[in-house]
Amino acid sequence: MALPVLQLTPLIIRCRASLDAVRTKPSPPPPQQPQLLMTRSTTAGPAPSLSCSLQCPHFDSCSGCTHDLNLHHPLIVDEASDFFKRFGVEDFSFDTCRLWGWRCRAKLAVRGSSISPLIGLYQEGTHDVVDIPECKAHHPSINSAVELVRQGMAELSIQPYNEDEGTGDLRYIQMAVTTHNTSLPSNKRYKNGKVQIALVWNSRNENSHSSVKLYDLSNFLWKKGGPRAATHLIHSVWANFQTSANNVIFGNRWRHLLGERDFWEHIGGIDISLDPSSFGQANIRAFDSLLRKLQKYVPYRASVADLYAGAGAIGLSLAVARRCRSVKCIEINKESKLSFEKTVARLASSVDCCISWHHADTSTEPLSWLVGAEVVIVDPPRKGLDQSLIYALQNISSLELKTKSLKSLISKEEKRPWVTRRAREAAVTVESTSTWEETETLPETLIYISCGWQSFKEDCKSLLSSKAWHLHKAHGFNFFPGTQSIEVLAVFKRGPGLGQKKRKKSIKKKNKPSFRTQPLDAVSE
Numbered sequence: 001m002a003l004p005v006l007q008l009t010p011l012i013i014r015c016r017a018s019l020d021a022v023r024t025k026p027s028p029p030p031p032q033q034p035q036l037l038m039t040r041s042t043t044a045g046p047a048p049s050l051s052c053s054l055q056c057p058h059f060d061s062c063s064g065c066t067h068d069l070n071l072h073h074p075l076i077v078d079e080a081s082d083f084f085k086r087f088g089v090e091d092f093s094f095d096t097c098r099l100w101g102w103r104c105r106a107k108l109a110v111r112g113s114s115i116s117p118l119i120g121l122y123q124e125g126t127h128d129v130v131d132i133p134e135c136k137a138h139h140p141s142i143n144s145a146v147e148l149v150r151q152g153m154a155e156l157s158i159q160p161y162n163e164d165e166g167t168g169d170l171r172y173i174q175m176a177v178t179t180h181n182t183s184l185p186s187n188k189r190y191k192n193g194k195v196q197i198a199l200v201w202n203s204r205n206e207n208s209h210s211s212v213k214l215y216d217l218s219n220f221l222w223k224k225g226g227p228r229a230a231t232h233l234i235h236s237v238w239a240n241f242q243t244s245a246n247n248v249i250f251g252n253r254w255r256h257l258l259g260e261r262d263f264w265e266h267i268g269g270i271d272i273s274l275d276p277s278s279f280g281q282a283n284i285r286a287f288d289s290l291l292r293k294l295q296k297y298v299p300y301r302a303s304v305a306d307l308y309a310g311a312g313a314i315g316l317s318l319a320v321a322r323r324c325r326s327v328k329c330i331e332i333n334k335e336s337k338l339s340f341e342k343t344v345a346r347l348a349s350s351v352d353c354c355i356s357w358h359h360a361d362t363s364t365e366p367l368s369w370l371v372g373a374e375v376v377i378v379d380p381p382r383k384g385l386d387q388s389l390i391y392a393l394q395n396i397s398s399l400e401l402k403t404k405s406l407k408s409l410i411s412k413e414e415k416r417p418w419v420t421r422r423a424r425e426a427a428v429t430v431e432s433t434s435t436w437e438e439t440e441t442l443p444e445t446l447i448y449i450s451c452g453w454q455s456f457k458e459d460c461k462s463l464l465s466s467k468a469w470h471l472h473k474a475h476g477f478n479f480f481p482g483t484q485s486i487e488v489l490a491v492f493k494r495g496p497g498l499g500q501k502k503r504k505k506s507i508k509k510k511n512k513p514s515f516r517t518q519p520l521d522a523v524s525e
C-alpha cells in the first residue's frame with residue numbers, strides 16, 4: 001500500500017492519503033514541517049482532499065494521539081457542526097493550523113533507569129511510561145531538550161522516580177517553548193523556539209542531600225544547550241519540589257536555577273509573561289488565532305469579566321485590542337498572579353483600562369463577578385463550568401431586578417463593587433486614568449472557550465434551556481491535531497433569541513390544544 005504523499009506549497013499544506021489506508025509504521029523521513037503557519041478557515045464539512053497523516057513512530061504505543069489520518073479534519077468537527085446547527089448556528093467554522101510541532105508545552109513523566117530513562121506519557125489506563133523521543137506533536141526544540149535530559153541522566157547517574165518505592169530523583173519534566181525572539185526575523189522565530197525546562201525533583205526543597213544532583217543536571221543542560229553551546233536551545237532551567245505519593249505533578253515550591261527568569265510569548269497582540277507554575281496554552285499559534293477571532297465579539301470600550309483567567313492572557317489582550325473600560329480576571333491558582341503583573345507592566349501606558357486580577361474561586365458567589373460586566377468570558381478546565389456559575393448565568397434575567405440591592409450591599413464594603421471583601425487581599429488592581437463609573441450592568445454577551453467537548457455540550461444545553469441565553473456564533477480550532485479534541489469558541493447573547501422564539505411558536509402551533517412547549521434541553525443528541 002502506498003504511503004501518504006505529502007505535497008508542500010509555501011502557504012498551504014496539502015496531503016493526500018488513500019482512503020483505505022491502514023495505520024502504517026512510517027518510513028524514516030519524517031513529514032517536513034511547513035515554514036509558515038497555515039490558518040485555513042473552513043465551514044465544517046467533509047474535506048477528504050485535505051486529509052493529512054501524522055506519521056509518528058510512537059502512534060501505536062503512545063496515548064497522546066488518537067488518530068493519524070485526516071488531521072485537518074477531526075471527526076468531532078462534523079458532530080460539532082450538527083450540534084450547533086440544532087441550536088440555530090448554521091455557519092460553524094473550523095480553523096485548522098500546523099499539524100506537526102504544534103505542542104509548545106508538554107509535561108512528561110520520567111521513569112525507567114538512569115542509563116535508559118523513559119520520558120513520555122503514560123500508556124492508556126496504566127502508569128507505564130512510553131518513551132516518545134520522536135513525538136511529531138512536540139515542537140522540535142522539546143524533543144531536542146528531552147534528548148539532553150536523557151544524556152544528562154545517563155552521564156550523571158540521575159535516578160528516575162520509582163512510584164512503587166517512592167525513590168529516585170527526577171519525577172517529571174515540563175517543557176515550555178518560547179517563540180518570541182525579536183532579534184530574529186519573524187519567519188525564523190517559531191522554528192528557533194527556546195525551551196524553559198522545569199525539573200520536578202523528588203525532594204522537599206533545594207537543601208536536601210540530592211540537590212547536588214539537581215544542580216549537576218541543570219548545569220549539564222545549560223552547558224550543552226545554553227547560550228554558549230553550539231546550538232542555543234535552552235531558555236532557562238527551573239526546579240519544582242514534589243514528594244507527595246499522589247498523582248499531582250507539581251509541588252508548591254518552585255526555584256529558578258539558570259537562564260532568563262522571565263518567559264515571554266506574543267499572543268493576541270500583546271507580550272504575555274508565563275512562569276512555569278502558571279497555566280499556559282499548549283498550541284500557541286492556534287491560541288493566537290482564537291484570540292483574534294474572539295476580539296471581534298467584544299464591543300469597543302466594554303467592561304469584561306475573564307473567569308478562569310490563568311495569567312490573564314485573554315482579558316489583557318482584550319484590554320488592548322478593544323480598549324476595554326475595565327477588565328477583571330478571576331483565577332484560583334495564586335501562582336498566576338506574578339505573570340499577570342509582569343504582563344500588565346509591559347502594556348503601553350496609553351492603555352486606559354481599569355484592570356484587576358483576583359485570586360478567587362469562580363464557583364463561590366459567582367454573581368459578584370458578573371455584576372458590572374457587559375461581557376463575560378469563561379475558559380474553564382476540561383470538566384466545564386462549576387454548577388454555581390451555571391446557575392447564576394441561567395438566572396441572570398431574574399437577578400437583574402435584584403442587582404440594585406446587591407450592588408448597594410457590595411458598595412458598602414468596597415468603593416469598587418467588583419472587588420469584593422473575599423478577594424480584596426489577593427487582588428491586583430491597575431487604575432484607569434478616566435473616571436470609572438460604577439455600573440449595574442449584567443452581561444449581554446457570554447463567550448465560552450472550551451477544550452472539553454462533552455462538558456461544553458452539557459453546559460451549553462443547560463444555559464440554553466433557561467432561555468436566558470441563545471447561541472449567536474460558534475467556531476472550532478484545531479488546537480490538538482492527532483486527537484479528537486478541538487477548542488470551541490461559542491458566543492451567547494442574552495435572551496431566548498429569534499431561532500428559539502420561532503421554534504417555540506411552531507411547537508405551540510403543533511400542540512395548540514394543550515399549549516405545551518418543548519424545553520430546549522429536550523432537543524438532545
Ligand SMILES: C[S@@+](CC[C@H](N)C(=O)[O-])C[C@H]1O[C@@H](n2cnc3c(N)ncnc32)[C@H](O)[C@@H]1O
Pocket residue numbers: 279280281307308309310311312313314330331332333360361362363379380381382386
Ligand atoms: C483552561 S485554563 C484557561 C486559562 C486562561 N484563560 C488562558 O487561556 O491562559 C483554566 C484555568 O482555570 C483555573 N481554574 C480552575 N478552576 C477554577 C475555579 N473554580 N475558579 C477560578 N479559576 C479556576 C485553572 O487554574 C486554569 O488556570
